[in-house]
Amino acid sequence: MISIKALAESPGLTSIPPKYTFTRSPNDEAVSDDPEESIPIIDFFLLTSGTPDQRSKTIHQLGKACQDWGFFMVINHGVPESLMKAMTDVCGEFFNLTEEEKREYGGKHVLDSIRCGTSINASVDKVLFWRDFVKFFVHPQFHSPSKPAAFREISLEYSKRSRELAMELLKGISMSLELGDTYIQNALNMESGLQILIANLYPPCPEPELAIGLPPHSDHGLLTLLIQNEISGLQVQHQSKWVNVNSTPNAFVVNIGDQMEIMSNGKYKSVVHRAFVNEKATRISMATIIGPPLDSVVGPAREFVHRENNAPAYTGMKYKEYMHLQQSHQIDAKSCLDHVRILPA
Numbered sequence: 001m002i003s004i005k006a007l008a009e010s011p012g013l014t015s016i017p018p019k020y021t022f023t024r025s026p027n028d029e030a031v032s033d034d035p036e037e038s039i040p041i042i043d044f045f046l047l048t049s050g051t052p053d054q055r056s057k058t059i060h061q062l063g064k065a066c067q068d069w070g071f072f073m074v075i076n077h078g079v080p081e082s083l084m085k086a087m088t089d090v091c092g093e094f095f096n097l098t099e100e101e102k103r104e105y106g107g108k109h110v111l112d113s114i115r116c117g118t119s120i121n122a123s124v125d126k127v128l129f130w131r132d133f134v135k136f137f138v139h140p141q142f143h144s145p146s147k148p149a150a151f152r153e154i155s156l157e158y159s160k161r162s163r164e165l166a167m168e169l170l171k172g173i174s175m176s177l178e179l180g181d182t183y184i185q186n187a188l189n190m191e192s193g194l195q196i197l198i199a200n201l202y203p204p205c206p207e208p209e210l211a212i213g214l215p216p217h218s219d220h221g222l223l224t225l226l227i228q229n230e231i232s233g234l235q236v237q238h239q240s241k242w243v244n245v246n247s248t249p250n251a252f253v254v255n256i257g258d259q260m261e262i263m264s265n266g267k268y269k270s271v272v273h274r275a276f277v278n279e280k281a282t283r284i285s286m287a288t289i290i291g292p293p294l295d296s297v298v299g300p301a302r303e304f305v306h307r308e309n310n311a312p313a314y315t316g317m318k319y320k321e322y323m324h325l326q327q328s329h330q331i332d333a334k335s336c337l338d339h340v341r342i343l344p345a
């Protein structure tokens with residue numbers, strides 16, 4: 001399998017090969033141009049170190065962001081900007097390795113601890129995507145490509161810092177569900193939780209309006225934390241329209257994943273998003289997926305369901321089975337959740 005980078009760099013490429021043509025339905029193309037419509041911003045400093053009043057206001061904002069958008073931007077997070085930049089830069093260097101060097105990591109299985117490739121799962125995707133990726137599991141055991149030279153060290157530090165940030169956000173989210181700050185961490189045994197880093201490379205594309213970087217999908221974990229270089233490309237579905245999320249290299253873009261939707265019994269829903277490509281510049285993003293342990297069965301939180309007087313809306317499924325189910329089929333927005341949804345009688 002040739003990388004998109006190699007394809008994009010082929011001399012004289014003016015059109016994309018047919019298997020990269022992504023058909024969009026016209027009613028799927030409404031993009032919101034309202035400048036007021038942008039994802040909410042959460043001030044992490046106020047969440048963790050503000051006065052009691054500031055903290056409770058921020059928890060309220062966080063809950064509202066999870067409920068209304070499922071996507072938010074985190075500022076004042078304390079992760080050094082230099083580390084974020086080093087991480088996206090070294091990802092760019094990874095994709096500059098030779099095809100042969102990258103082939104060493106060309107695993108096939110979704111549970112391989114290091115896997116690089118193109119598209120999402122090139123063996124099941126009918127249309128290929130304008131994207132190369134490398135995914136590696138960094139928790140509970142740390143794995144990382146060993147090339148280029150600085151990759152391991154930077155990704156170790158980045159995975160620790162992004163994990164600390166995610167654990168504080170989980171506390172805030174737990175509080176916003178009125179479950180007590182450590183509820184999610186304890187109920188899902190997050191000490192042994194899964195953390196995956198996914199570096200995405202979207203090279204310039206000669207026909208960006210025909211191709212797609214990543215098609216509409218939701219993420220399988222509890223939370224995803226995304227950083228990116230200075231090139232925009234992420235769009236989020238909100239009230240049946242696509243909303244552009246502009247790149248702000250010093251902020252984290254955070255979104256709710258399917259396991260959080262299940263755990264919160266549908267109160268906080270995972271959100272469909274996609275990445276588009278452009279003609280001029282290479283876009284790099286790095287997603288950190290935070291999930292429960294691979295062997296844990298995630299279902300709606302009992303205390304929560306009971307308190308809200310609702311019936312469970314999802315059945316429990318082992319996280320690793322859910323991941324496998326999602327990644328071994330062609331991605332279709334949020335359709336994987338249908339496998340665990342309990343339809344009202």
Ligand SMILES: O=C(O)CCC(=O)C(=O)O
Nearest residue numbers: 198200233234275285287
């Ligand atoms: O590159 C992006 O902006 C989105 C990446 C993403 O959605 C993912 O890796 O799951």
Ligand SMILES: [Fe+2]
Nearest residue numbers: 217218219273
């Ligand atoms: Fe995603």
